[in-house]
Amino acid sequence: MSRRAESAVLPRVAVIGAGSWGTTFGKILADGGAHVTMWARRPELATEINEAKRNSGYLPGINLPRSMTATARLSEALDGAEQVYLSIPSQALRENLTALRSLVEGTDAPLVSLMKGVEKRTGLRMSQVIEQELACDPARIAVASGPNLALEIAREQPTAAVISSVSQETADAVARRARNSYFRTFVNTDVIGTEFGGVLKNLIAVAIGIVDGVGYGENTKASIITRGLVEMTDFAVAQGAHPETLQGLAGLGDLIATCQSPLSRNNTAGRLLGQGYSFQDVVKQMNQTAEGLASVAPVLQLAREAGVEMPIVEQVKRVLDGTMKPRDIAPHLTTDDDTPKGERTQNGQAGGGGALWRSLQRTLDQFRHGGGRPSRDQS
Ligand SMILES: NC(=O)C1=CN([C@@H]2O[C@H](COP(=O)(O)OP(=O)(O)OC[C@H]3O[C@@H](n4cnc5c(N)ncnc54)[C@H](O)[C@@H]3O)[C@@H](O)[C@H]2O)C=CC1
Numbered sequence: 001m002s003r004r005a006e007s008a009v010l011p012r013v014a015v016i017g018a019g020s021w022g023t024t025f026g027k028i029l030a031d032g033g034a035h036v037t038m039w040a041r042r043p044e045l046a047t048e049i050n051e052a053k054r055n056s057g058y059l060p061g062i063n064l065p066r067s068m069t070a071t072a073r074l075s076e077a078l079d080g081a082e083q084v085y086l087s088i089p090s091q092a093l094r095e096n097l098t099a100l101r102s103l104v105e106g107t108d109a110p111l112v113s114l115m116k117g118v119e120k121r122t123g124l125r126m127s128q129v130i131e132q133e134l135a136c137d138p139a140r141i142a143v144a145s146g147p148n149l150a151l152e153i154a155r156e157q158p159t160a161a162v163i164s165s166v167s168q169e170t171a172d173a174v175a176r177r178a179r180n181s182y183f184r185t186f187v188n189t190d191v192i193g194t195e196f197g198g199v200l201k202n203l204i205a206v207a208i209g210i211v212d213g214v215g216y217g218e219n220t221k222a223s224i225i226t227r228g229l230v231e232m233t234d235f236a237v238a239q240g241a242h243p244e245t246l247q248g249l250a251g252l253g254d255l256i257a258t259c260q261s262p263l264s265r266n267n268t269a270g271r272l273l274g275q276g277y278s279f280q281d282v283v284k285q286m287n288q289t290a291e292g293l294a295s296v297a298p299v300l301q302l303a304r305e306a307g308v309e310m311p312i313v314e315q316v317k318r319v320l321d322g323t324m325k326p327r328d329i330a331p332h333l334t335t336d337d338d339t340p341k342g343e344r345t346q347n348g349q350a351g352g353g354g355a356l357w358r359s360l361q362r363t364l365d366q367f368r369h370g371g372g373r374p375s376r377d378q379s
């Protein structure tokens, strides 16, 4: 069979957005057996993907599969797509969905958000923006999240992720499509927890970057990561998430990856702030999306409305605003009152460590014994 004929029989999927994560996810899907059409905003990038099988600006040194093509025309990207993946900066999603609406209206293809931000103006998660703008059934929407630094996955380093949808059927269908020998997907139905895990770990990664830039060491960072997980859990649970989700891949898993890696743009942005650059300078220097910077204000607004304390995120905001010196961030790991504070480790309860351990154990077991059916990221 010719290559063109071979490609014609593969299931077709579309990826909207050809930045570092969209392109990496396209490679995951293509390596998992799909024909992938990327939508790139710039026609010259679509040409590079088609002709050189490269996206040199975002993924230097990575060869893309032959079954991955690209176009700058949305209608062409969506033609015949059985699943549609969305990967553009969160603040630009809504405007792009307007153009997409008529193209996905007549189909029942699952719509999968790969994004990790909340909309600044409305405080909405990306799945909510999709539901609103495309006026579609939430059961058709899924989100993907987890410790997923794009360049590592593009280099085919083994990684796990979670696919979440209120519909188990949709989560399973997406998880089956989005997997291959180096990318393993688990499933859950806690969309709120899965999405907020990805959003909130970005904010903690900015804090980690800040103290790294200042020159503080591992104790400070471990303290922020641990207390950060408490903040993430309290916030997400108040929004309706299951606490276990925050201990899974989309919470703790992503928090570890993002806080540890110099590949993280949020971590990098924080480091520049810690080194003394102003917020404006940092934005100028970043040529890729650091979602955390735009999510701080809407997350704090939601936290205030829900009565949740987020001392670390509050301090990140003050550093961004220029009202707190980066080196002052660490002494304020908890609130400043005189009363000694209990160390809550899980949703207001001391002693959540047992649940955390059981959850980690389950994840490891699932990884080890992973079979044909997508496994749950929690039970
Ligand atoms: N890069 C990573 O390792 C990961 C990123 N993500 C999430 O994926 C989402 C996309 O991020 P990346 O691909 O990393 O960002 P990126 O900065 O690498 O690429 C963004 C893409 O969106 C395009 N774009 C920018 N403004 C646009 C607009 N107004 N309209 C349409 N397209 C526009 C850019 O041309 C580029 O192709 C973010 O929400 C991020 O948090 C999630 C997991 C991993």
Ligand SMILES: O=C(CO)COP(=O)(O)O
Binding pocket: 116, 146, 147, 148, 149, 150, 202, 205, 254, 257, 258, 263, 264, 265, 266, 267, 289, 290, 291
């Ligand atoms: O979400 C990510 C890893 O899971 C990528 O993090 P950054 O957006 O900070 O690069």
